[in-house]
Amino acid sequence: DKDDVEKIGLVKxxxxxxxxxxxxxxxxxxxxxxxxxxxxxxxxxxDQSQPSFSLAALPLDDELTYALMRKGNAVGIFQFESRGMVxxxxxxxxxxxxxxxxxxxxxxxxxxxxxxxxxxRKHGRKTIEYLDPRLEPILGPTYGIMIYQEQVMQIAQVIxxxxxxxxxxxxxxxxxxxxxEMAQQRDIFVTGAVDNDLSKDKATELFxxxxxxxxxxxxxxxxxxYALIAFQTAYLKAHYPAEFMAACLSADMDDTDKVHxxxxxxxxxxxxxxxxxxxxxxxxxxxxxxxxTRFGLGAVQGTGESAVSSIIAVxxxxxxxxxxxxxxxxVDRRIANRRxxxxxxxxxxxxxxxxNRASLMASxxxxxxxxxxxxxxxxxxxxxxxxxxxxxxxxxxxxxEAWSDREKLHQEKIGLGYYFSGHPFETYAPELKRFxxxxxxxxxxxxxxxxxxxxxxxxxxxxxxxxxxxxxNLDDGHARIEVVVFSEAFDAHRAWLKEDQLLVxxxxxxxxxxxxxxxxxxxxTAEQLYDLAGIRSRFAKQIRIHCNPSTLSQxxxxxxxxxxxxxxxxxxxxATSLPACPVAIVYRTDCASGELExxxxxxxxLHEDLxxxxxxxxKIGNVEIVY
Numbered sequence: 001d002k003d004d005v006e007k008i009g010l011v012k013x014x015x016x017x018x019x020x021x022x023x024x025x026x027x028x029x030x031x032x033x034x035x036x037x038x039x040x041x042x043x044x045x046x047d048q049s050q051p052s053f054s055l056a057a058l059p060l061d062d063e064l065t066y067a068l069m070r071k072g073n074a075v076g077i078f079q080f081e082s083r084g085m086v087x088x089x090x091x092x093x094x095x096x097x098x099x100x101x102x103x104x105x106x107x108x109x110x111x112x113x114x115x116x117x118x119x120x121r122k123h124g125r126k127t128i129e130y131l132d133p134r135l136e137p138i139l140g141p142t143y144g145i146m147i148y149q150e151q152v153m154q155i156a157q158v159i160x161x162x163x164x165x166x167x168x169x170x171x172x173x174x175x176x177x178x179x180x181e182m183a184q185q186r187d188i189f190v191t192g193a194v195d196n197d198l199s200k201d202k203a204t205e206l207f208x209x210x211x212x213x214x215x216x217x218x219x220x221x222x223x224x225x226y227a228l229i230a231f232q233t234a235y236l237k238a239h240y241p242a243e244f245m246a247a248c249l250s251a252d253m254d255d256t257d258k259v260h261x262x263x264x265x266x267x268x269x270x271x272x273x274x275x276x277x278x279x280x281x282x283x284x285x286x287x288x289x290x291x292x293t294r295f296g297l298g299a300v301q302g303t304g305e306s307a308v309s310s311i312i313a314v315x316x317x318x319x320x321x322x323x324x325x326x327x328x329x330x331v332d333r334r335i336a337n338r339r340x341x342x343x344x345x346x347x348x349x350x351x352x353x354x355x356n357r358a359s360l361m362a363s364x365x366x367x368x369x370x371x372x373x374x375x376x377x378x379x380x381x382x383x384x385x386x387x388x389x390x391x392x393x394x395x396x397x398x399x400x401e402a403w404s405d406r407e408k409l410h411q412e413k414i415g416l417g418y419y420f421s422g423h424p425f426e427t428y429a430p431e432l433k434r435f436x437x438x439x440x441x442x443x444x445x446x447x448x449x450x451x452x453x454x455x456x457x458x459x460x461x462x463x464x465x466x467x468x469x470x471x472x473n474l475d476d477g478h479a480r481i482e483v484v485v486f487s488e489a490f491d492a493h494r495a496w497l498k499e500d501q502l503l504v505x506x507x508x509x510x511x512x513x514x515x516x517x518x519x520x521x522x523x524x525t526a527e528q529l530y531d532l533a534g535i536r537s538r539f540a541k542q543i544r545i546h547c548n549p550s551t552l553s554q555x556x557x558x559x560x561x562x563x564x565x566x567x568x569x570x571x572x573x574x575a576t577s578l579p580a581c582p583v584a585i586v587y588r589t590d591c592a593s594g595e596l597e598x599x600x601x602x603x604x605x606l607h608e609d610l611x612x613x614x615x616x617x618x619k620i621g622n623v624e625i626v627y
Contacts, residue, residue: 019251020078020229027236027247028053030287034243055232060097065231068238069094075265076237076248078230079104083521092119098141100231105147105223110216118145131202131209134158146213148220149175155210159203161192174214182211241269242287250284253299256417260480263420266293275421276300276349278327279320283308300415302343310335323353324360325395328371338364346415357408359400370395410500418457423477425455428502428532434627435539436504441479445510449527452483453504453535459497461490472526474503483507485526493529504530536606539627540581542597543606545614546622547587554617555585561617565610567603581606581625 005012031053069077070093072086080089085107092115094100099122106115120126121143128144130136138154139146146152152174153167162170170189173181186207193203236244245266252258263273274280274288276295283305285296297308314330321327327350328341344350345360354360403411406427409419436453443452454474461470470490472483483505490497497503506528512521530538547555567580580603585596604610606625614623 023247023251027244030243031240058235064238065235066095069234078233079226100227101223102142104226105218131206149217150220152210152214159193160189174211242290242293246285246287246293259299260418276347278349300343300347303340307336307340324367325370328367329374343415346411356402358403359397362400363397425476439478440476440481443509449506450509451506456499456501456503483524483526496531502532504535533607540625542582542584542626544584544586544624561613565604565607
């Protein structure tokens, strides 16, 4: 116990282990490796080479670093990654290191109430006033606001005549809020302040302010240490983005959500993340140049460090892999087993060898069997001094139709935990943007319900005091959010609520409230759920089918196409409150055009199957949904 330790005269130290320190160290190593590579290529004379990069030499007035922080470009920035901290950076617009220290100290329950005042004073919207001119050197760096415990101690020393030791005792007394002890300290401070030419009224007022702020004042040395790490991460991101992001990605390879965030942020900042490659990738993410990072095989689910290290060792010893059969023969299949191979194929690590992932996946068993047979043949041949084995040259992959883009993305999600080469939401985005106004990464709390859309990444059902509740992770390629769906809405739509399906939600967006780890996160509660057909039916005014003399004969089959999706047919198979959409035929010739809207009995539900059959029959461009 710290109090017992203190009473017997010992000092208690807390040592905090931070993953960020490992990230910084790895980033510095990447930077120095890049420098050595450039010098080696240029054949620079040793005494003219650049000195090794060091975090200790960073200029704390670097404008590019502060510009990055003012934009809220804070992914990977220590202590500033949360939504609330990003908002604080954008409002406070720090331009000096003292500001970073202050923001670290202020963003906590209690001092958080001072943030608006701090920002207004910093930007000149409010006047900074001091009870006494001697307070300006102490409170000037924080615009006249007491933020740190050290400021309380300095005021006690300069105004109240305390020694530093006595000032520390005052700080402790204020923190413990012991009434009797505080009454004694008040008398001591006021007496000392009066002796130092401050009026009794002002001295009493100043002690009251000190007492108020000392209750939740932060230790400046602690805040400064955190602020320095925050500045270092921001500096590296601003000046060495590829090396820094490679280090961030490598530090969190086991956390697929963090890797996804870093990958998306890298792309948003102009970096290229090269796909996993069995012949190029290392275990960790590695910077290739100032704008390019190579994906690390260790971030592929189902692999593991021992398997990847074994693969890389074989590649370095005997050269690049020629095909899947060559790979299976050369690697240690006890470590790089079938599961590892399938995981690597899913994410495209074999694409540079053969881009047909479906064919590769179908051929894994064949390749393993061929490798085992080949190994036996080589062993037998060695007995008779025969070693010219070329049997693998005649082996062929099992012919298989390539995966569709949707299936390819689904397999990538299985192998990585997220979509990598694209996003299935991109297929729907052009149509949905007509009524979905806000991307998921730009959501803000509002009183009125908002329409949100994304692909269902995952679903979990849990029990609460209010009954069963479903939490859906929704992903639109820009952000991933949690949507709370209560049992009534979930039960009504559970038949189609599945992973990788499009979901449109009418939801209330608010804040979780202060006090917890997620205090600055959004709370999103669903009020209505829609699939694509449902949201189309809600907003579509009409579906138009364009015809001309050459396609007029095809109109005769329209009745057959529409019948299964007519409002009457849909009501007979399912209860739905969605409005059916009117159907119109637009006929156009060189001389004239006309439009005929079909009767109410032929209003339809805008199911994807209907649209596909209509576009197949009348060709793309001749079927139009009018919103």
